[in-house]
Amino acid sequence: MLLDLVKKRRSIRKFTDEDISDKEIHEIIEVALHAPTAKNQNPVRYIVVKDRDRIQELSKYKKIGSKFLSGAKIAIAVVTDTDISPVTNHQDASIAATYILLKVAEMNLGATWGNVTDAVNEEGRPSQEVLKEFFKLDDKFNVECVIGIGHPAEEKSEKVPFDYDENVFEDLDVVK
Numbered sequence: 605m606l607l608d609l610v611k612k613r614r615s616i617r618k619f620t621d622e623d624i625s626d627k628e629i630h631e632i633i634e635v636a637l638h639a640p641t642a643k644n645q646n647p648v649r650y651i652v653v654k655d656r657d658r659i660q661e662l663s664k665y666k667k668i669g670s671k672f673l674s675g676a677k678i679a680i681a682v683v684t685d686t687d688i689s690p691v692t693n694h695q696d697a698s699i700a701a702t703y704i705l706l707k708v709a710e711m712n713l714g715a716t717w718g719n720v721t722d723a724v725n726e727e728g729r730p731s732q733e734v735l736k737e738f739f740k741l742d743d744k745f746n747v748e749c750v751i752g753i754g755h756p757a758e759e760k761s762e763k764v765p766f767d768y769d770e771n772v773f774e775d776l777d778v779v780k
């Protein structure tokens with residue numbers, strides 16, 4: 605059931621040493637490749653990082669909130685070609701990234717989304733710029749997020765949903 609899966613999915617930032625196979629990586633990305641994209645244009649690209657040293661380096665792409673990557677077994681950067689989808693690239697990438705998080709949870713692996721927008725590294729350099737250099741990306745690309753994935757070394761309780769009545773409105777109600 606999808607509801608069971610969304611309850612199970614939590615952000616996992618601590619990982620064991622256990623490897624993730626190429627077959628597992630393929631299974632994860634295969635799901636993302638089914639994600640909807642505006643006009644079915646698919647501007648989304650996936651960059652898989654497996655090398656330990658590269659992952660260590662990647663964990664410094666921003667000052668706050670990317671350290672968890674250092675323990676991850678793989679990282680997947682979700683990138684878009686903004687020439688293909690100048691307007692909807694963020695939405696397209698976000699849906700694909702969400703598919704990745706859900707598939708990871710289904711496989712009893714753990715993951716966390718690393719945000720890039722408006723982030724800077726220790727030296728104050730924009731993380732977008734840092735990542736474009738790291739991945740040797742042409743300027744037309746946008747790195748939407750960097751997802752760290754591994755076998756969980758922390759346990760989290762089931763996801764508690766936001767309150768229905770506080771967040772759902774009937775048409776013509778005043779939304780608060």
Ligand SMILES: Cc1cc2nc3c(=O)[nH]c(=O)nc-3n(C[C@H](O)[C@H](O)[C@H](O)COP(=O)(O)O)c2cc1C
Pocket residue numbers: 613614615616617668669670672716717718719720763
């Ligand atoms: C758009 C987005 C950006 C996020 N950026 C980061 C991040 O940069 N670093 C991080 O550790 N977690 C990040 N997270 C994870 C959130 O902190 C996490 O989803 C939230 O606290 C709810 O916890 P849960 O995922 O366990 O339900 C991000 C999540 C989303 C959806």
